Amino acid sequence: MDNERHDIITSLFLDAARSSPGEGMDPDIQICLGILFTLSGEHDKVIDCFKAALASKPEDFLLWNKLGATLAHSQDMEGALEIYFHALELNPNSVRVRYNIAFSCMRLGQHKEAVEHLLIALTLRQRNIAKIHPKIPVTQDSLWNTLKMLMYILNNDELAIHCDTQNLDAFRVKYEF
Numbered sequence: 001m002d003n004e005r006h007d008i009i010t011s012l013f014l015d016a017a018r019s020s021p022g023e024g025m026d027p028d029i030q031i032c033l034g035i036l037f038t039l040s041g042e043h044d045k046v047i048d049c050f051k052a053a054l055a056s057k058p059e060d061f062l063l064w065n066k067l068g069a070t071l072a073h074s075q076d077m078e079g080a081l082e083i084y085f086h087a088l089e090l091n092p093n094s095v096r097v098r099y100n101i102a103f104s105c106m107r108l109g110q111h112k113e114a115v116e117h118l119l120i121a122l123t124l125r126q127r128n129i130a131k132i133h134p135k136i137p138v139t140q141d142s143l144w145n146t147l148k149m150l151m152y153i154l155n156n157d158e159l160a161i162h163c164d165t166q167n168l169d170a171f172r173v174k175y176e177f
Contacts, residue, residue, distance in 0.1 A: 027053035043074040061090035075105045095121045118147045119177040
């Protein structure tokens with residue numbers, strides 16, 4: 001989207017937000033504004049919009065996840081983790097939240113914790129797909145590639161090789177998940 005179009009659309013959403021402030025605020029308008037501000041790289045405004053929307057939608061784990069991702073993009077990994085863990089309390093089976101936690105842990109040098117969250121995410125993904133489509137093999141390249149990278153960081157070449165074959169059972173010897 002070009003800058004002029006972005007500015008026009010943002011202005012329209014700002015007008016809509018101003019038309020019903022306070023308790024009458026529409027959280028979906030705040031979410032849209034947050035996404036528009038994400039496109040323009042205005043992370044502080046994104047955070048404000050998502051927090052405003054969460055005041056009306058405190059049980060929306062996807063919105064908590066979006067707020068966590070915004071904090072991570074603005075280099076606040078500790079803040080992102082706090083938000084991700086809240087999202088995880090709301091939906092412990094979210095593969096995406098687990099992946100985001102793993103990524104933030106990795107950025108903080110908490111490699112063992114990152115591995116554990118990736119393994120849980122892969123296990124959840126495997127269970128979810130098995131329920132929906134029992135004959136479809138479980139693959140999620142980003143999860144496996146990140147896990148493989150972490151295995152190399154942790155100097156565990158043997159387990160890194162198991163990422164290529166997507167063998168979760170090989171990790172059960174060393175990790176609990």
